[in-house]
Amino acid sequence: ESTPIGYFTAANSADVVIARMEGCPDDRLKTIMSALVRHLHAAIKEVELTTEEWAAAIDFLTRTGQICSDWRQEFILLSDVLGASMLVDAINHDKGGGTTESTVLGPFHVENAPRRALGDSICLDGIGEPVLVRGRVTDEAGRPIPHALLDVWQANGDGFYDVQQQGLQPEMNLRGLFEADDEGRFWFRSIVPQYYAIPHDGPVGRLLIALGRHPYRPAHIHFIVAADGYEPVTTHIFMPGDPYLESDAVFGVKESLIATLRDLDEPAAAGAGEAPKRVVEWDFRLMRRRAAPAEPLS
Amino acid sequence: ESTPIGYFTAANSADVVIARMEGCPDDRLKTIMSALVRHLHAAIKEVELTTEEWAAAIDFLTRTGQICSDWRQEFILLSDVLGASMLVDAINHDKGGGTTESTVLGPFHVENAPRRALGDSICLDGIGEPVLVRGRVTDEAGRPIPHALLDVWQANGDGFYDVQQQGLQPEMNLRGLFEADDEGRFWFRSIVPQYYAIPHDGPVGRLLIALGRHPYRPAHIHFIVAADGYEPVTTHIFMPGDPYLESDAVFGVKESLIATLRDLDEPAAAGAGEAPKRVVEWDFRLMRRRAAPAEPLS
Ligand SMILES: [Cu+2]
Numbered sequence: 001e002s003t004p005i006g007y008f009t010a011a012n013s014a015d016v017v018i019a020r021m022e023g024c025p026d027d028r029l030k031t032i033m034s035a036l037v038r039h040l041h042a043a044i045k046e047v048e049l050t051t052e053e054w055a056a057a058i059d060f061l062t063r064t065g066q067i068c069s070d071w072r073q074e075f076i077l078l079s080d081v082l083g084a085s086m087l088v089d090a091i092n093h094d095k096g097g098g099t100t101e102s103t104v105l106g107p108f109h110v111e112n113a114p115r116r117a118l119g120d121s122i123c124l125d126g127i128g129e130p131v132l133v134r135g136r137v138t139d140e141a142g143r144p145i146p147h148a149l150l151d152v153w154q155a156n157g158d159g160f161y162d163v164q165q166q167g168l169q170p171e172m173n174l175r176g177l178f179e180a181d182d183e184g185r186f187w188f189r190s191i192v193p194q195y196y197a198i199p200h201d202g203p204v205g206r207l208l209i210a211l212g213r214h215p216y217r218p219a220h221i222h223f224i225v226a227a228d229g230y231e232p233v234t235t236h237i238f239m240p241g242d243p244y245l246e247s248d249a250v251f252g253v254k255e256s257l258i259a260t261l262r263d264l265d266e267p268a269a270a271g272a273g274e275a276p277k278r279v280v281e282w283d284f285r286l287m288r289r290r291a292a293p294a295e296p297l298s
Numbered sequence: 299e300s301t302p303i304g305y306f307t308a309a310n311s312a313d314v315v316i317a318r319m320e321g322c323p324d325d326r327l328k329t330i331m332s333a334l335v336r337h338l339h340a341a342i343k344e345v346e347l348t349t350e351e352w353a354a355a356i357d358f359l360t361r362t363g364q365i366c367s368d369w370r371q372e373f374i375l376l377s378d379v380l381g382a383s384m385l386v387d388a389i390n391h392d393k394g395g396g397t398t399e400s401t402v403l404g405p406f407h408v409e410n411a412p413r414r415a416l417g418d419s420i421c422l423d424g425i426g427e428p429v430l431v432r433g434r435v436t437d438e439a440g441r442p443i444p445h446a447l448l449d450v451w452q453a454n455g456d457g458f459y460d461v462q463q464q465g466l467q468p469e470m471n472l473r474g475l476f477e478a479d480d481e482g483r484f485w486f487r488s489i490v491p492q493y494y495a496i497p498h499d500g501p502v503g504r505l506l507i508a509l510g511r512h513p514y515r516p517a518h519i520h521f522i523v524a525a526d527g528y529e530p531v532t533t534h535i536f537m538p539g540d541p542y543l544e545s546d547a548v549f550g551v552k553e554s555l556i557a558t559l560r561d562l563d564e565p566a567a568a569g570a571g572e573a574p575k576r577v578v579e580w581d582f583r584l585m586r587r588r589a590a591p592a593e594p595l596s
């Protein structure tokens with residue numbers, strides 16, 4: 001058995017719990033759980049949590065788990081509204097060098113979106129104000145990266161993703177996979193995104209309201225941009241002038257990710273449907289993939 | 299909208315999230331959530347949590363919520379094994395004065411256990427070594443408290459509570475509500491409790507194993523003791539010599555709660571079944587109920 005360091009008291013509580021992990025075979029797990037225990041106990045002591053408040057927290061976590069389904073991840077939402085998701089993102093993507101910054105993936109990405117041709121529209125229901133989205137994928141020095149891949153998704157004019165409105169929206173509405181051309185250029189049609197509310201009919205939504213916070217995210221288009229030899233980037237581009245840019249419910253906004261949206265004076269790119277009168281322009285800069293650290297020789 | 303204090307960065311993360319609660323109408327909720335955010339962000343930064351580790355944590359919490367049912371509370375178990383439950387207990391029951399100390403309620407208490415007469419046995423299946431449990435309920439000065447109420451429950455000889463083995467154990471096995479006599483005395487029959495494992499076939503059990511910890515609790519009998527004019531106490535009494543007294547999986551042991559267990563030389567109290575050859579002796583001391591703080595007059 002582990003060395004006893006005395007019975008548990010309020011004064012030594014974290015030490016007693018951490019000492020119990022002495023035999024943990026996984027050093028990293030031990031590090032993480034020790035930090036969690038130390039900070040959790042500190043928080044409980046700081047606020048002198050009552051028994052009733054503890055019971056309310058247990059109940060909240062239980063309801064949060066029980067609302068999760070294949071299409072709903074309430075714990076990601078909780079992490080998002082507490083800023084934990086963006087903090088993990090910031091810690092793991094501290095790049096600098098002028099390359100495109102990352103932001104949260106969010107719960108609405110879908111694997112295997114349909115491949116589309118440059119110029120196609122991802123809007124399958126024709127609802128919303130048409131827009132042309134175009135730009136370039138380049139390296140840190142601004143040199144084009146030919147045939148970079150762009151995975152794009154966004155909410156519809158009513159503020160919902162297709163997976164939130166199955167049966168109502170066409171499948172794979174406002175999603176697409178595009179390949180940039182020989183000079184790293186991409187262009188496609190979509191609709192001007194609108195701000196939307198994160199799902200707020202569950203425990204996390206009620207928490208937001210109790211905290212005096214709103215559930216809105218400023219209008220954005222999601223992208224994952226990837227190319228051989230470069231670090232992929234998971235990010236959004238945000239629409240300028242949105243009323244929620246400074247109070248995104250999930251803290252996802254970075255100043256460097258606010259795009260431009262302007263009137264399109266040239267004739268719109270060919271394609272069916274109403275020709276867009278507006279254009280979002282945005283260039284992605286990717287960072288060269290870091291070489292894997294050399295294995296020690298001995 | 300709230301005053302912007304700049305966009306979210308790893309450096310200012312907790313401040314940005316806390317500033318967003320500015321409009322929270324509930325001061326206590328704001329205090330608790332602010333402390334939680336500050337310590338949670340500190341923990342994430344301290345360990346530099348990776349995206350994969352974050353995803354594993356989300357998955358763990360989700361599975362923990364989804365295994366909860368009317369008969370299983372995996373989040374209480376998580377709180378217990380992290381020492382959070384005992385810490386909340388310690389903060390809220392820092393009494394001193396030589397009165398009986400409290401410990402965790404645990405997930406197996408049931409409201410409305412059957413009322414039994416002094417001398418009755420709470421063991422309905424006759425399995426285990428018979429034992430007499432007896433003692434007194436007194437005030438801080440050792441004066442008897444007549445007619446104090448004792449709510450008792452314990453696991454069976456195989457280490458399971460009746461609610462964990464519905465259909466296998468008789469309903470309300472090893473539970474009972476007793477009223478002390480005119481002189482605060484109580485006595486009843488039961489079985490000598492054994493150490494048992496907390497439920498460890500779920501996410502929390504797998505976490506314990508990954509941490510190199512065992513799932514055992516030292517043998518104990520649960521009590522809630524109450525009387526008019528006194529603070530009720532929720533506690534256990536532990537059997538002496540148990541191998542897990544110093545490594546209780548939920549940190550519930552206090553030195554002052556280890557009872558005596560000895561051979562019984564007098565003839566056992568009357569009653570059906572095998573006469574107990576051993577006795578657990580234990581006195582409870584209750585604290586006078588604190589007067590409610592006077593309301594300010596103005
Ligand atoms: Cu802390």
Ligand SMILES: [Fe+3]
Pocket residue numbers: 106108155220222
């Ligand atoms: Fe989104």
Ligand SMILES: [Fe+3]
Pocket residue numbers: 404406453518520
């Ligand atoms: Fe127990």
